Amino acid sequence: MSGTLMDTVLNLSVFAYVGFLVWLCLRPDP
Amino acid sequence: MDRKSPSPLLVIALALSAGIAAWGIADPQGLGRLASTAVATQFNSRGWFIMLEVSGLLFVSIYLAFSRFGEIRLGQGATEPEFSTPVWIAMLFAAGMGVGLLFYGTAEPLTHFEVLRQYNNDPEAASYAMFVTYLNWGFHAWAIYGIVALVIAYFAYRKGQALLLSAPLRSALGEARWIKALGWLFDLLSIVAIAVGLAGSMAMGVFQIQTGLAGLIGVEEPGQLTIPVFIALCIAFIIPLRKDLGDGMALLSNSAMLIAVGMMIYLLVMGPTSFIMDDIVSGFGRYLFGVLPAGFSTAAFFDETIVDWFHGWTLNYMIWWLAWSPFVGIFIARISRGRTIREFLIGVIVAPTLFSILWFGIFGGLGFFDTLRQDGALSSINAENLDATTFALLERFPLDGITRTATVLAAFLFVVTSVVSAGFTLAMIGTGGDENPSPRIRTVWGAILGALGLAMILVGDIALVRSIIALSAIAFVFIVPMLVVCLFKSLAREEQS
Numbered sequence: 001m002s003g004t005l006m007d008t009v010l011n012l013s014v015f016a017y018v019g020f021l022v023w024l025c026l027r028p029d030p
Numbered sequence: 031m032d033r034k035s036p037s038p039l040l041v042i043a044l045a046l047s048a049g050i051a052a053w054g055i056a057d058p059q060g061l062g063r064l065a066s067t068a069v070a071t072q073f074n075s076r077g078w079f080i081m082l083e084v085s086g087l088l089f090v091s092i093y094l095a096f097s098r099f100g101e102i103r104l105g106q107g108a109t110e111p112e113f114s115t116p117v118w119i120a121m122l123f124a125a126g127m128g129v130g131l132l133f134y135g136t137a138e139p140l141t142h143f144e145v146l147r148q149y150n151n152d153p154e155a156a157s158y159a160m161f162v163t164y165l166n167w168g169f170h171a172w173a174i175y176g177i178v179a180l181v182i183a184y185f186a187y188r189k190g191q192a193l194l195l196s197a198p199l200r201s202a203l204g205e206a207r208w209i210k211a212l213g214w215l216f217d218l219l220s221i222v223a224i225a226v227g228l229a230g231s232m233a234m235g236v237f238q239i240q241t242g243l244a245g246l247i248g249v250e251e252p253g254q255l256t257i258p259v260f261i262a263l264c265i266a267f268i269i270p271l272r273k274d275l276g277d278g279m280a281l282l283s284n285s286a287m288l289i290a291v292g293m294m295i296y297l298l299v300m301g302p303t304s305f306i307m308d309d310i311v312s313g314f315g316r317y318l319f320g321v322l323p324a325g326f327s328t329a330a331f332f333d334e335t336i337v338d339w340f341h342g343w344t345l346n347y348m349i350w351w352l353a354w355s356p357f358v359g360i361f362i363a364r365i366s367r368g369r370t371i372r373e374f375l376i377g378v379i380v381a382p383t384l385f386s387i388l389w390f391g392i393f394g395g396l397g398f399f400d401t402l403r404q405d406g407a408l409s410s411i412n413a414e415n416l417d418a419t420t421f422a423l424l425e426r427f428p429l430d431g432i433t434r435t436a437t438v439l440a441a442f443l444f445v446v447t448s449v450v451s452a453g454f455t456l457a458m459i460g461t462g463g464d465e466n467p468s469p470r471i472r473t474v475w476g477a478i479l480g481a482l483g484l485a486m487i488l489v490g491d492i493a494l495v496r497s498i499i500a501l502s503a504i505a506f507v508f509i510v511p512m513l514v515v516c517l518f519k520s521l522a523r524e525e526q527s
Contacts, residue, residue, distance in 0.1 A: 010075035017508055024515050029523060030204025
């Protein structure tokens with residue numbers, strides 16, 4: 001995988017993770 | 031005899047740690063190179079997120095300490111703290127003080143100075159070098175420890191959960207299968223991070239002890255002492271892991287701390303006291319008023335030299351603190367039952383940071399006195415071999431035979447007490463939170479820590495060792511914010527009920 005593509009993938013995974021955190025915060029309590 | 035079959039977590043954790051150790055022993059340079067490349071990729075792409083996160087943790091700590099949540103006590107009802115505040119603060123120092131402070135006291139500020147003087151005049155480079163050292167060892171480091179410790183303590187003492195990283199997930203997010211699986215993974219990763227982090231610290235201790243010992247007994251090549259020192263360390267930590275020495279370990283840890291504090295005071299008094307005090311006061315002021323913006327530094331607009339330096343030190347440290355956070359967090363949680371969130375966070379973040387400022391102010395100040403006011407020989411020694419800097423500094427003062435022996439002894443005790451404590455913690459996590467794990471499991475962990483330590487020693491280069499530690503802990507960049515979400519969800523629920 002080229003350096004730029006890898007960089008993009010790693011950053012997109014961080015954005016996805018932040019989205020996951022937001023979802024976790026908004027998720028109703030069990 | 032305990033006939034219970036070991037849990038899958040314990041078996042996989044042991045196998046994984048033993049596998050890393052075997053790889054490191056068989057091909058230390060290969061492991062080092064792989065870690066170095068992988069960590070460089072992570073830092074290049076995700077460095078901004080790591081700095082954002084550690085700054086966020088500091089802000090979360092400040093918010094929790096001064097908000098209404100600060101009054102919540104880490105215990106049921108009116109639980110009183112187990113230890114008095116002065117004893118508690120002394121124990122926090124012991125948790126944070128370790129072989130790293132002995133190793134880097136003078137070496138780190140001088141190393142920063144050599145890079146920064148290429149871009150600034152000498153006084154500014156020295157001042158900024160102290161600032162960066164404080165940044166690396168100060169509020170951000172202790173906010174990472176403080177938040178992880180707070181989450182563990184809150185769920186253990188208020189919600190009756192085990193002292194594990196998986197406990198907050200289950201308690202705050204429920205018992206769904208994916209949450210249980212994630213919790214299991216958190217425990218496994220915390221075991222790997224603790225084991226590799228400890229092994230790195232052991233290697234650093236061995237490098238320093240062999241250098242000091244070689245100077246004391248007149249051995250030309252310190253490398254000749256590597257194996258004897260390593261064997262002595264292994265014998266010293268396996269005994270207390272096999273047999274519970276009770277308060278004996280606390281006594282050894284306190285002795286190491288007293289030696290270090292005594293040496294710090296001795297150097298302050300015997301050295302250029304007013305120069306050191308000037309340096310501490312100006313460094314403290316610069317740090318206090320610059321720490322929050324500096325926490326967001328990313329070296330975005332600088333050349334490769336500065337970017338490499340920033341990745342190799344500040345980013346690496348932040349990952350290092352994350353690597354140690356389960357270990358130190360569990361220790362701090364265990365000694366903090368009964369404290370309010372406010373006193374807990376203020377105590378954990380402010381007191382050790384002030385100590386670090388004093389420590390580096392004195393050791394770094396002496397390095398700069400030599401560099402800026404004398405012949406600068408220490409800088410040259412530091413550039414050649416970081417392990418030798420502390421001993422070269424001590425040689426410049428009277429009674430250096432005693433102080434150098436005391437440093438070797440303190441480093442030895444710091445490593446032994448850390449490994450013993452880690453052996454207990456690893457066995458505890460691996461057995462699902464058993465606070466008195468069997469001596470057999472502790473001993474197995476001791477053996478694996480020894481093997482991992484040997485692998486790190488064989489890697490030989492402290493920069494590569496730091497990369498291996500960073501790689502083992504990179505997952506914690508993603509674990510710690512989830513723990514914070516669990517804490518806030520639980521606090522909100524508690525407030526509603």
